[in-house]
Amino acid sequence: MFDLLPEFWTPVLPVAEVENAPVAIEVAGERLVLFQNLKGEIGTLLDRCPHRSAALSLGRVSENGCLACPYHGWEFDRDGACTRVPFNNPADLKLSQLSAVGLPTRVIAGLVWIFTGKGNAPEPQLPDSLMKSQESYFIHHEIWNAHWTRVVENAMDYVHVPFVHRNSFGGEIGKSAIEAGSFAEFQITQREQSVEVFNNFHNIESGFLLEWHQPNLVVLKFDEIGMPVRVHLFAIPIDRHQTRYLNAIELLNPHAAGMMNEFIAPIVEDRVVIESQKGEIPPTNGECNVPTDRATLIFRCWYHQTIASKRVSI
Numbered sequence: 031m032f033d034l035l036p037e038f039w040t041p042v043l044p045v046a047e048v049e050n051a052p053v054a055i056e057v058a059g060e061r062l063v064l065f066q067n068l069k070g071e072i073g074t075l076l077d078r079c080p081h082r083s084a085a086l087s088l089g090r091v092s093e094n095g096c097l098a099c100p101y102h103g104w105e106f107d108r109d110g111a112c113t114r115v116p117f118n119n120p121a122d123l124k125l126s127q128l129s130a131v132g133l134p135t136r137v138i139a140g141l142v143w144i145f146t147g148k149g150n151a152p153e154p155q156l157p158d159s160l161m162k163s164q165e166s167y168f169i170h171h172e173i174w175n176a177h178w179t180r181v182v183e184n185a186m187d188y189v190h191v192p193f194v195h196r197n198s199f200g201g202e203i204g205k206s207a208i209e210a211g212s213f214a215e216f217q218i219t220q221r222e223q224s225v226e227v228f229n230n231f232h233n234i235e236s237g238f239l240l241e242w243h244q245p246n247l248v249v250l251k252f253d254e255i256g257m258p259v260r261v262h263l264f265a266i267p268i269d270r271h272q273t274r275y276l277n278a279i280e281l282l283n284p285h286a287a288g289m290m291n292e293f294i295a296p297i298v299e300d301r302v303v304i305e306s307q308k309g310e311i312p313p314t315n316g317e318c319n320v321p322t323d324r325a326t327l328i329f330r331c332w333y334h335q336t337i338a339s340k341r342v343s344i
């Protein structure tokens with residue numbers, strides 16, 4: 031289950047998109063259904079009824095806030111427990127044996143998060159900048175035709191900026207760095223579940239900080255007109271060929287919402303290039319590597335040791 035991203039917490043959609051109607055979504059090769067119960071709590075189930083395998087997402091949320099299957103109307107609560115089987119005498123049933131598969135689900139930073147594993151989920155370990163209320167974030171998401179590892183790597187890669195973004199935010203700094211004959215420098219701090227990278231060019235005023243957090247989050251940290259900005263980039267695998275690129279930008283000032291398009295517009299510049307790369311990132315001895323690939327090679331090493339080497343087959 032979830033071979034592309036097993037045993038991790040990951041966001042899947044903005045909570046604002048999960049209202050009363052069930053929402054079908056695919057995450058890491060698994061079809062899921064998200065729904066909200068009467069208390070406003072979100073549940074995530076595998077999108078497969080335990081009775082005859084119909085898609086639960088075709089059903090509806092019943093009067094008591096359970097998800098009712100479209101085929102024979104069995105109902106399930108947000109943990110997957112079966113609560114009703116129409117036309118059968120309850121005395122003849124063992125409801126505890128009729129459960130759908132539920133996944134641990136949380137709402138954090140205006141996003142629905144799931145744990146892609148069975149059994150008890152550990153507490154999610156997230157940066158402080160994701161611990162604000164829902165209103166504190168501007169959220170954008172779109173689907174890229176790329177493997178999720180290529181998308182994470184792109185977000186960690188400093189020296190693509192003058193080339194991919196030469197017609198937007200990368201133009202000026204790229205021109206200065208090329209004219210000055212600059213070399214890129216990296217100060218890298220590895221932590222248990224994250225890596226901090228300070229990037230700059232050695233002989234001009236430049237630089238910004240990024241953090242990669244296992245497994246699929248990159249936080250970009252910089253100042254914009256004197257305000258600190260935190261851009262959270264998530265690469266959420268849909269399947270081997272598609273990734274949901276989700277951006278959650280912390281609004282440090284209520285007036286900042288109007289500036290968000292400035293951060294979203296250049297995404298298409300990355301997307302065109304990343305969609306031209308085929309398949310997952312190779313191991314660290316694959317493709318050609320140079321010193322400016324130091325940060326992304328840390329991610330490649332982790333990915334192949336932690337995920338790629340353990341999967342049965344994808």
Ligand code: FES
Pocket residue numbers: 079080081082083084099100101102103104
């Ligand atoms: S298939 Fe879902 S109730 Fe029968």
Ligand SMILES: [Fe+2]
Pocket residue numbers: 184190191194195300
């Ligand atoms: Fe980029």
